[in-house]
Amino acid sequence: MTDTLAHALGLQPNDHSKLRADFEGATGIGWHTPTPARLAAGRAVSVVIPARNTSYALQAVLDSLAAQDTHGCVEVIVVDDGSTDHTHLTAARHPAVDTWVRLAQPQGAAAARNVGTYLASSDTILYLDSDMVLPPHALADFAARALPDTVLTGFRHNVPFQPGPNGAALVPQGPADLAADHRVTWRSEGGTLLYSGQVLSGPAAGSPLNDTDDFQKLGHGAFYLDWDLARTVVTAMVAVSRAAVIDVGGFDETFGRIGWGMEDTHLGAALIAAGCLVVPLRQAVGYHLDPPDADAQWQTKLLGWPATLAHYRTMLAAPAPTGRGRSFEAAAYRLLVRAEVGSR
16 A cells, blocks of 8 residues: 555654764754855755746845856846736846746646756755845855755744835845744744644744754644644755655646645655655755735735645645656646746
């Protein structure tokens, strides 16, 4: 009998202490220390950015990629998911972008990431949201630590939209704050938690990152408040093995068609079930530039949450995905043949 995805998650530990110790012993720098550019030499990264109507932020995101302090090879792929603003033009004109794709019609962020994954040439992919501005050491951080069986997670500091002289979002000065990420500082007013279904009698707070020893205690399917290991995999900024992603079939595109969210959680679950370790990089914290209509967008996203969560629970009861490379490539190719593609 084939194990379900949920059962496979219960079998997998997340002890990454030896991995971190080996890195520190070999390099002489701490796991959570910003990485000297030289340590990324010879280690290529493909940055895959799905984008839909984010022209207010994309220029700043691409500028931050152009300013990365790394000796590693960097490939940037932007997949415009049928935007109606100037997102596509921003990607096509920016010198940091190697390949830009404009899908014929919106397919969802999962499909856009799959197209970018299909086109990527590096063994390591950094999935980055089109509103995430990176610190200059981030690509070296990921490149120097990436392994075929790691899921390296960065963090985000959300900032309200403030328009600059050209109407685009202003990027705050100084480093982003790790504690601003909801995986580091988590609060609830009580009641039924959205993800786990746990019922709290009153307000609660905690730190999933700190209280689980950098997510290590979330191995074997454990929960901490409203978090399990799969949910810590947030594709706003996460680096993974391209081969591993393709083998599990990439992102499940159904999520993008029925609502918002959970496609990254499902990918995380699939990779964990396949034996990958989820390892945080505390130094890799970027600014998430909220859109001008952030409140309205958030309410719309919440409306789709029940449907995507229900689909995720259905997928947990299905067999753990593996050996799905051929179907992944066929689906990505079907989208590409109808898309506009450019490169430099």
